Amino acid sequence: xxxxxxxxxxxxxxxxxxxxxxxxxxxxxxxxISTISMLVVSTLVVLSALENSxxxxxxxxxxxxxxxxxxxxxxxxxxxxxxxYWQNKLIYLIKSNHLYQEDSxxxxxxxxxxxxxxxxxxxxxxxxxxxxxxxxxKIIIYAIKRGDGYGEKLTKLDVEISGLLNLPLExxxxxxxxxxxxxxxxRPERLYVTSTEKISINDNLDINLGYEVTYNPVxxxxxxxxxxTGSGKxxxxxxxxxxxxxxxxxxxxxxxxxxxxxxxxHYLGDxxxxxxxxxxxxVVRLVVTEMQERYNYMNENxxxxxxxxxxxxxxxxxxxxEMGAFQASGTDKKSKEVVNDVMDGIKKIILLGRQAGxxxxxxxxxxxxxxxxxxxxxxxxxxxTLGAGNSSEGLRMVFGSSIPDTIxxxxxxxxxxxxxxxxxxxxxQYWEAPYVDMKKFDFIKELNRYC
Numbered sequence: 001x002x003x004x005x006x007x008x009x010x011x012x013x014x015x016x017x018x019x020x021x022x023x024x025x026x027x028x029x030x031x032x033i034s035t036i037s038m039l040v041v042s043t044l045v046v047l048s049a050l051e052n053s054x055x056x057x058x059x060x061x062x063x064x065x066x067x068x069x070x071x072x073x074x075x076x077x078x079x080x081x082x083x084x085y086w087q088n089k090l091i092y093l094i095k096s097n098h099l100y101q102e103d104s105x106x107x108x109x110x111x112x113x114x115x116x117x118x119x120x121x122x123x124x125x126x127x128x129x130x131x132x133x134x135x136x137x138k139i140i141i142y143a144i145k146r147g148d149g150y151g152e153k154l155t156k157l158d159v160e161i162s163g164l165l166n167l168p169l170e171x172x173x174x175x176x177x178x179x180x181x182x183x184x185x186x187r188p189e190r191l192y193v194t195s196t197e198k199i200s201i202n203d204n205l206d207i208n209l210g211y212e213v214t215y216n217p218v219x220x221x222x223x224x225x226x227x228x229t230g231s232g233k234x235x236x237x238x239x240x241x242x243x244x245x246x247x248x249x250x251x252x253x254x255x256x257x258x259x260x261x262x263x264x265x266h267y268l269g270d271x272x273x274x275x276x277x278x279x280x281x282x283v284v285r286l287v288v289t290e291m292q293e294r295y296n297y298m299n300e301n302x303x304x305x306x307x308x309x310x311x312x313x314x315x316x317x318x319x320x321x322e323m324g325a326f327q328a329s330g331t332d333k334k335s336k337e338v339v340n341d342v343m344d345g346i347k348k349i350i351l352l353g354r355q356a357g358x359x360x361x362x363x364x365x366x367x368x369x370x371x372x373x374x375x376x377x378x379x380x381x382x383x384x385t386l387g388a389g390n391s392s393e394g395l396r397m398v399f400g401s402s403i404p405d406t407i408x409x410x411x412x413x414x415x416x417x418x419x420x421x422x423x424x425x426x427x428x429q430y431w432e433a434p435y436v437d438m439k440k441f442d443f444i445k446e447l448n449r450y451c
Contacts, residue, residue: 012142015090017100017127024080032073039066086139090130093164097157099128099150128154137186139165143179155179158406169406173426188212191434193239195441199449202246205315209418210434217315218307219422220381221354223361224372226398231387232414234260236433237319237363238443245450249315252287254280256326261319267447277329277338284345287318287358291349294356308357316358318349324364324371350379366390367397374400386416386433399428 043062143154191210227233255262258275265273330339388410408430418431
């Protein structure tokens, strides 16, 4: 991003108080008034020289011309205002936050009598420099660092710029030479999920999550979802199950609480859905075995730089809900051995599963250090929190260093925060999960189409 910014630097506008900016709107007003006045005067002059037969026709024509010219100037002024809108905003930002330095200088002034007087006048000797880039749905403000006294101030303008634009800060990227403030002028569209009468097979690995987010497990392996009761976590996981099945993926489910996911054993079968600790251990061992067998096959049929897709394999997904509850089931020596065996298997999947196409989705109401250590968490490429109930500690456990400085307001049901590795975003972003109206959307009917 830094490289791309400096490539555009020559064409992007520089905003600084050391630059004199003409007031084009004022100039247009003066030209507008002068033109209308000239037309009125011209009309009067023509009328005075005309014969009686044309006295009525000329005023009508001139009035129509004046109306047309007046409309033209109004449209032109609106275009000029729009063109210099962000420039004027940034000039105001610099002035109102005193991001400039004034000095004084002496100058000579000669009056009408030829007397010379020495006077002082103020001028702006230095100023912070800003730039901007506008897209169809975004405005990016660049606070440019030049090694002067403004550098530190330029990185702490979150509240000021948000207030100036009346927009919530989407992302701030602080780089050595520039601090970027990203704002949506038009929010991305949420994905609305509806029932279909056809079986829809997805031949590639991309999954549209709405809100301008596309997920690909090869580029960003494994998923972590945190969200309490009523956050929309279960609905989102149901959506992901359907998306995995549309890719002809194999799905395994572990649900130690035997809740929504556990009930899918009626449709996916007891072999693929486990709720008891021993059955969960069995499922995890089967997934790890599948991963190892794939690696054996790929080694025997070695292709440099290849992955599971190149060898004709489909994805395997292990969905593990409420991992914290499962770990809490280790109350004696035997049950702790089962828990440790499962966690060892999960660790292997997280660290080794990508190339073999074996992935894991871990869900929990609240994340803590006991649920998943930070080393494993950092290997989960897509991390999501849903709802407003996640504590500051829970957010840190999910996002780590990718937690934003300012937590966005979470009000919409099914909304939260999302961080996806390899997306180019350094911090977690506000995001709205695909909307599924469960009163109109028959999940089980859809599930049966792909099972």
